[in-house]
Amino acid sequence: MPEIVGERLDVALSDIERAGFDEEVEVLGGGTFGVLDESNWTVCSQEPVSGEEITSAPRITVDRSCKGDDQGDPEAAESDEAADDQAVAAQRKKEKKRKQKAVAAVSDTFVMPALVGMNLQEAQNRLQARGSFLLTQTDGTGQERFQMLDYNWKVCGQRPAAGTVTDVATLVELVAVKLSESC
Template identity: 55%
Template sequence: MRAIVAAISSLALFGLVACGSDEAADMPAVEGERLDLALSDIDNAGFSKDDVEIVGGGTFGVVDESNWQVCLQDPAAGEPIGSSPRLTVDRTCGDLDHGSPEPDSVTNNDDQGGDADDSASSTFTMPALVGLNLQDAQDTLQALGSYLLTQTDATGMERFQVLDSNWKVCYQDPQPGAPVPLETLVELGAVKLDERCP
């Protein structure tokens, strides 16, 4: 009986030592993926997705992981995950997104005709967003390069739009058709999908 107990103890100890000697998981390639899929890939690679550090996510952080895209990852794909991996997220990732805006939608204002510098102002034509789902309206603006946005509860009750896809746009500023510099703060007033615009 003692021999059986000793054998079981030895096997258990060997199992613990073997588990402790596993090499670190390799980081999968997740740049450009939706955040929920990236976290699943990391979890499947053998590193708990609960220990992943998320950088970005706006004012209220990441509420719905499927609404965010991974723009940068650390460590790089194929490298061992030594400590908590870091994912930098945004609604869209510019060059990793579905392509550049249409040439007539975004223009570079270089009045001098000389060398363009990085501080040159760019503009876009403001689209009509009233009636759109708030998430779709944000995606439309970001596809045009406009990332400065404030969202307002159109009822005046000052509610936060925690899940943007549950809201619709009632008013916008600037108005549709206006040429708008990219550094302009766009305001969208919204109500919940089942509410009427005031």
């Protein structure tokens, strides 16, 4: 299991998938309306802990920020500030490493997964976990609608085809319709 505490939820899910776990991850928290945009949530705790083998669905607890509730205690506030400074420094270091890996991975290839029938958001997550970030989405009905909430759409077609060895710099097209519509 990778270290994901302090990561944005979208990045954490991608890291878990890159570690070889392709099934559903249990996400706890998310407020009244749940997790609508994974990039707006921060991972506060994880099970299993970093370095342990993933034997069942990982459990992630998320919140907008992961601060304790000891605001009235000045010593705790100073400790929180120091911890925040360390977290920011660690986050910057991780981002720098991630960018370096992204630059090094430009010429990498991957085998295009079968995405037809899958939820559009999940399909995007699978591609991004493989280093493919050049994505375009097309309305499968020809109405040229925008896919505002990707989890409300399903994939009806994809280019390149499943099983194709694809360069991460290739533009991937996902043709999608709303969940209630037929392909």
